[in-house]
Amino acid sequence: MAPAITLAAEAPKLSAANTGFMLICSALVMLMTPGLAFFYGGMVRVKSTLNMLMMSFISLGIVTILWVLFGFSMAFGTDHGHVIGWTSDWLGLSGVDKAELWGTYNIPLLVFMVFQLMFAIITPALISGALADRVKFSAWALFITLWAIVVYFPVAHWVWGEGGWAFDMGVIDFAGGTAVHINAGAAALGVILVIGKRVGFKKDPMRPHSLPLVMLGAGLLWFGWFGFNAGSWLGNDDGVGSLMFVNTQVATGAAMLAWLAYEKIRHGAFTTLGAASGAVAGLVAITPSGGAVTPMGAIAVGAIAGAVCAMAVGLKYKFGYDDSLDVVGVHMVGGVIGSLLIGFFASGKGQSDVAGLFYGGGLTQFWKQCAGVFAVLAYSLVVSAILAFVLDKTLGMRVSEDEEVAGIDQAEHAETAYDFSGAGGGAARTTAVPAPVAAASKKVDA
Numbered sequence: 001m002a003p004a005i006t007l008a009a010e011a012p013k014l015s016a017a018n019t020g021f022m023l024i025c026s027a028l029v030m031l032m033t034p035g036l037a038f039f040y041g042g043m044v045r046v047k048s049t050l051n052m053l054m055m056s057f058i059s060l061g062i063v064t065i066l067w068v069l070f071g072f073s074m075a076f077g078t079d080h081g082h083v084i085g086w087t088s089d090w091l092g093l094s095g096v097d098k099a100e101l102w103g104t105y106n107i108p109l110l111v112f113m114v115f116q117l118m119f120a121i122i123t124p125a126l127i128s129g130a131l132a133d134r135v136k137f138s139a140w141a142l143f144i145t146l147w148a149i150v151v152y153f154p155v156a157h158w159v160w161g162e163g164g165w166a167f168d169m170g171v172i173d174f175a176g177g178t179a180v181h182i183n184a185g186a187a188a189l190g191v192i193l194v195i196g197k198r199v200g201f202k203k204d205p206m207r208p209h210s211l212p213l214v215m216l217g218a219g220l221l222w223f224g225w226f227g228f229n230a231g232s233w234l235g236n237d238d239g240v241g242s243l244m245f246v247n248t249q250v251a252t253g254a255a256m257l258a259w260l261a262y263e264k265i266r267h268g269a270f271t272t273l274g275a276a277s278g279a280v281a282g283l284v285a286i287t288p289s290g291g292a293v294t295p296m297g298a299i300a301v302g303a304i305a306g307a308v309c310a311m312a313v314g315l316k317y318k319f320g321y322d323d324s325l326d327v328v329g330v331h332m333v334g335g336v337i338g339s340l341l342i343g344f345f346a347s348g349k350g351q352s353d354v355a356g357l358f359y360g361g362g363l364t365q366f367w368k369q370c371a372g373v374f375a376v377l378a379y380s381l382v383v384s385a386i387l388a389f390v391l392d393k394t395l396g397m398r399v400s401e402d403e404e405v406a407g408i409d410q411a412e413h414a415e416t417a418y419d420f421s422g423a424g425g426g427a428a429r430t431t432a433v434p435a436p437v438a439a440a441s442k443k444v445d446a
Contacts, residue, residue, distance in 0.1 A: 196322070
């Protein structure tokens with residue numbers, strides 16, 4: 001008999017297909033931040049449009065630099081105490097070779113780094129919608145700098161970093177229900193409780209100035225979300241990414257229909273703002289759960305999220321907190337719903353063999369999801385409120401009341417979104433003016 005030959009496990013090799021796929025997904029997620037800017041920008045009054053756009057765009061600059069310098073190391077470096085990561089070779093990416101692979105995956109570490117960077121960018125940008133019309137741009141820039149360091153980077157490690165306490169516990173968050181949406185929504189609530197309401201809240205009309213812009217932003221978000229969700233499997237060798245792609249579409253459609261149905265029953269109309277908001281609520285809810293549920297489960301997740309989030313956005317009027325663009329009602333509530341429903345709808349045939357209550361798995365996973373959801377919610381809310389309080393007492397978070405009433409665009413950016421200077425000129429008059437009218441006009445001019 002020939003002697004047994006023991007073969008060493010074959011090391012992973014770079015996959016050009018998966019690498020290309022992940023680069024495309026990274027670009028799609030990057031597009032979501034400008035999409036969010038348009039979505040939020042259309043929802044505010046005309047005098048706040050540019051400020052709303054800039055509050056998202058500035059995150060592209062600030063968070064990119066922080067992530068490359070040390071943020072990636074804090075989130076995904078070697079675990080320390082189950083709460084933070086750190087790998088000194090990743091500081092400034094100075095010790096990373098272009099061909100170095102990410103762990104046991106067949107994509108470069110640099111590709112994984114830039115994909116996760118896009119998540120880090122959009123998360124603080126999500127917060128901005130709750131603060132429309134009233135926050136100094138310099139204070140906002142400093143807030144997201146500090147928030148990324150003390151909130152987002154650690155929470156990303158808890159949830160996705162190897163050794164993070166939520167990761168080790170088995171909390172399922174496929175693409176960011178806790179780390180992104182609950183994190184941002186709870187932060188938004190913490191900040192608005194500190195800085196207070198807009199001038200005229202619940203008194204003056206604060207309707208969206210451009211619903212077409214809102215719909216454009218929602219469409220870009222929906223499009224980019226396929227990269228956000230499907231790309232989070234880091235390839236598609238086993239079909240899980242394809243399942244997530246399908247579930248993303250299915251849940252979003254179900255949520256939009258549920259939101260519109262609620263609106264029709266409650267308010268008597270199907271609104272475009274409701275359609276856009278419902279779609280986003282579905283995208284948020286399926287983000288943590290889409291790799292664990294079936295398409296039928298995705299319909300349930302989306303429909304529940306659409307209806308509940310539609311109800312939740314009205315809570316600000318009941319409790320008196322001014323969540324300008326419903327970040328709490330859509331992102332925090334939607335993230336909680338999507339994360340907790342994993343405990344009921346996980347099929348055991350998706351990203352793992354974990355089954356929820358409706359598939360014979362009992363409530364074990366549900367309690368794990370609760371631990372992850374409420375720990376992230378509490379941490380983000382408290383720390384964000386503390387950051388806002390300190391900044392408000394030192395630099396001042398809010399513009400003056402006069403600047404807010406006149407328009408934050410002019411006060412903070414010395415610009416306006418639309419130039420109406422030529423709109424009132426009109427064509428040359430061709431109709432003769434009666435003599436008495438002309439004479440009266442001259443007297444008034446005099």
